[in-house]
Amino acid sequence: MQSADSRPVKVLILYYSFSAQTSGLVHRLGAGLEAQGVHLVYERLQPLTPLKFPIGTVLSTLFMMFITFLRVRISIQPLSSKCWEHYDLIVLAGPTWSYNPSGPVLSLFDRDGLKLFAGQQVLPLISCRGYWRMHWWGLRRLLERCGAKVVNKMIFVHPNKEPWRTIGVFLKLAGRVPERSRWLCRHYPRYGHSRGQQETAFAFGSAIGQALKGGTSLADISFVPGRTGLL
Numbered sequence: 073m074q075s076a077d078s079r080p081v082k083v084l085i086l087y088y089s090f091s092a093q094t095s096g097l098v099h100r101l102g103a104g105l106e107a108q109g110v111h112l113v114y115e116r117l118q119p120l121t122p123l124k125f126p127i128g129t130v131l132s133t134l135f136m137m138f139i140t141f142l143r144v145r146i147s148i149q150p151l152s153s154k155c156w157e158h159y160d161l162i163v164l165a166g167p168t169w170s171y172n173p174s175g176p177v178l179s180l181f182d183r184d185g186l187k188l189f190a191g192q193q194v195l196p197l198i199s200c201r202g203y204w205r206m207h208w209w210g211l212r213r214l215l216e217r218c219g220a221k222v223v224n225k226m227i228f229v230h231p232n233k234e235p236w237r238t239i240g241v242f243l244k245l246a247g248r249v250p251e252r253s254r255w256l257c258r259h260y261p262r263y264g265h266s267r268g269q270q271e272t273a274f275a276f277g278s279a280i281g282q283a284l285k286g287g288t289s290l291a292d293i294s295f296v297p298g299r300t301g302l303l
């Protein structure tokens with residue numbers, strides 16, 4: 073696929089994923105982009121010391137929630153050289169951690185933010201249990217401080233109802249299997265995003281590819297699940 077000025081359209085999907093939810097979404101998003109002929113590059117942020125999912129115990133899960141609330145950074149390996157090429161769009165994707173971007177994404181901003189995002193069109197994707205607004209405001213501020221043009225946002229929340237969603241995520245992080253618990257499985261059949269949400273991500277990818285191809289604004293796409301398309 074060529075852009076309006078007949079260059080190939082290139083998109084970088086830069087992401088971090090701890091429990092495979094963001095990863096599942098960005099790969100469906102990427103499939104939608106590729107279906108439109110976009111040249112796609114994935115880059116997953118890799119912590120210097122790999123993090124183990126599940127965290128394992130209730131105490132260590134509470135501890136991680138506390139330090140992530142304090143926005144403690146998690147150092148990451150250097151980005152691969154392909155990240156420094158020109159892209160028509162960077163999709164920056166990752167989970168919410170205690171109302172903030174995750175530690176690896178915060179590290180990315182500290183080290184590479186200015187060089188990576190200045191003058192760049194960026195579309196964030198957030199995967200979370202349900203509480204994304206503070207994350208979104210903080211992320212948009214970080215991107216704008218780096219000189220990025222934040223064109224829109226894609227938000228995916230776990231489809232389960234409260235309070236089961238919070239209980240289920242906490243137990244899952246702590247190493248339990250709530251979806252197989254006799255008392256919880258009726259209210260909490262699955263951790264994370266649904267198949268339907270993954271197909272929504274595919275539709276978003278197609279819509280982004282079409283907009284980039286046609287030279288239309290990504291700000292005009294409705295990224296509300298079920299309402300994909302131009303506003």
Ligand SMILES: Cc1cc2nc3c(=O)[nH]c(=O)nc-3n(C[C@H](O)[C@H](O)[C@H](O)COP(=O)(O)O)c2cc1C
Nearest residue numbers: 089090091092093094167168170171200201202203
């Ligand atoms: C340490 C930690 C803190 C979290 N805090 C929040 C939060 O504040 N709000 C929320 O909606 N989800 C929160 N979550 C849930 C994740 O955002 C959610 O499970 C997400 O889908 C995980 O994506 P991933 O598998 O790509 O890492 C937290 C998860 C972890 C591990």
